[in-house]
Amino acid sequence: MRLSxxxxxxxxxxxxxxxxSKDGSSPAMVQxxxxxxxxxxxxxxxxxxxxTLKNAGLLHSxxxxxxxxxxxxxxxEITLGQIFRVLDGPVAPIKCVSQMAYEPCGCPDEQTxxxxxxxxxxxxxxxxxxxxxxxxDVIKRQDxxxxxxx
Amino acid sequence: MRLSxxxxxxxxxxxxxxxxSKDGSSPAMVQxxxxxxxxxxxxxxxxxxxxTLKNAGLLHSxxxxxxxxxxxxxxxEITLGQIFRVLDGPVAPIKCVSQMAYEPCGCPDEQTxxxxxxxxxxxxxxxxxxxxxxxxDVIKRQDxxxxxxx
DNA sequence: CAAAAGTCTACTATTACTATAGACTTTATA
DNA sequence: TATAAAGTCTATAGTAATAGTAGACTTTTG
Numbered sequence: 001m002r003l004s005x006x007x008x009x010x011x012x013x014x015x016x017x018x019x020x021s022k023d024g025s026s027p028a029m030v031q032x033x034x035x036x037x038x039x040x041x042x043x044x045x046x047x048x049x050x051x052t053l054k055n056a057g058l059l060h061s062x063x064x065x066x067x068x069x070x071x072x073x074x075x076x077e078i079t080l081g082q083i084f085r086v087l088d089g090p091v092a093p094i095k096c097v098s099q100m101a102y103e104p105c106g107c108p109d110e111q112t113x114x115x116x117x118x119x120x121x122x123x124x125x126x127x128x129x130x131x132x133x134x135x136x137d138v139i140k141r142q143d144x145x146x147x148x149x150x
Numbered sequence: 151m152r153l154s155x156x157x158x159x160x161x162x163x164x165x166x167x168x169x170x171s172k173d174g175s176s177p178a179m180v181q182x183x184x185x186x187x188x189x190x191x192x193x194x195x196x197x198x199x200x201x202t203l204k205n206a207g208l209l210h211s212x213x214x215x216x217x218x219x220x221x222x223x224x225x226x227e228i229t230l231g232q233i234f235r236v237l238d239g240p241v242a243p244i245k246c247v248s249q250m251a252y253e254p255c256g257c258p259d260e261q262t263x264x265x266x267x268x269x270x271x272x273x274x275x276x277x278x279x280x281x282x283x284x285x286x287d288v289i290k291r292q293d294x295x296x297x298x299x300x
Numbered sequence: 301c302a303a304a305a306g307t308c309t310a311c312t313a314t315t316a317c318t319a320t321a322g323a324c325t326t327t328a329t330a
Numbered sequence: 331t332a333t334a335a336a337g338t339c340t341a342t343a344g345t346a347a348t349a350g351t352a353g354a355c356t357t358t359t360g
Contacts, residue, residue: 001151001152001238001240001242002151003151003269004348004349005348008244012257015265031304031305032305032306039257040256044351044352045349045351050306051306061305061306062305062358063357064303064357065359065360066358067305067357067358067359069306088151093152094152107162113292114291115161115162115288117291118279118291119153125275126151126275126276128275129271130272133271138264138268141264141268142262142264142267145267149261154318155317155318181335182336182337194320197337198339200337201338211336212326213325213326214326214335214336214337215333215334215336216328217327217335217336217337219337
């Protein structure tokens with residue numbers, strides 16, 4: 001049940017972009033290079049990831065000097081599920097319970113397949129969290145934890 | 151978030167072994183060959199999987215003519231989580247939230263890392279289902295669905 | 301025009317996955 | 331006691347996915 005590095009880096013980058021920018025500007029416009037440095041990721045690898053996210057409509061960008069990436073919508077309108085699916089594909093552990101990419105799994109009777117029933121629960125539990133957690137929620141929670149620790 | 155074929159086949163086999171045997175004997179003793187045929191899996195591949203499960207203590211076997219595999223404990227004492235971990239490793243999507251195989255993920259501050267907090271929730275949700283669902287539960291549910299469909 | 305930024309495509313190395321092969325051991329039973 | 335049916339164990343191989351590199355190109359600002 002592994003999140004790939006692409007997924008991990010992409011999620012980290014999106015969370016960073018949802019957070020407060022250094023100069024307080026909004027939308028936060030950040031360069032690949034800076035994200036890569038702050039998260040210690042290969043800039044070239046991150047480049048691909050951000051481009052994918054952009055082509056999926058989750059990020060916008062500005063080319064040229066003073067350019068960079070910024071969220072395509074407000075942080076409360078982008079969920080972890082959307083990001084995850086773009087980078088790592090369907091959430092379901094097995095194709096026969098996937099909403100996004102259903103395929104029969106080859107068991108004699110899908111309706112009564114015990115594995116399918118259990119994996120359906122798992123899929124729903126994961127999707128429930130990922131689809132209901134927005135980037136804004138993540139930022140809020142980080143702040144709450146920081147406050148608590150002080 | 152993919153279940154591997156090893157995991158899938160292993161879980162299917164365990165569920166079959168937890169179900170009623172053809173002759174009503176208990177514990178159900180079934181041969182690799184028969185499982186492979188009923189589930190349409192390569193017998194040689196399944197062999198490796200069952201051996202792994204055996205070495206992990208979840209299955210027992212009897213060698214020689216009339217032998218086969220059977221559950222090491224009652225179906226209510228074997229959970230999907232145990233099987234999953236043997237075949238597919240830790241449940242956690244990212245190592246820094248793994249109970250079984252923790253490793254730092256390299257973020258500046260783990261305690262306040264938003265990704266880690268979210269993935270921790272995911273890990274818990276998956277583990278909650280997998281560790282609380284026994285093979286007996288799976289069989290029970292299959293039966294319930296069958297009854298309902300009739 | 302130069303520098304700073306993103307765009308796009310191709311390539312490569314490593315690892316994980318999904319098997320396959322074959323030689324071996326154990327056990328029941330004819 | 332020979333034979334066939336079963337599990338045991340290790341090695342290998344093909345394929346696909348992952349993680350990353352490289353480089354040439356475009357856009358924008360000053």
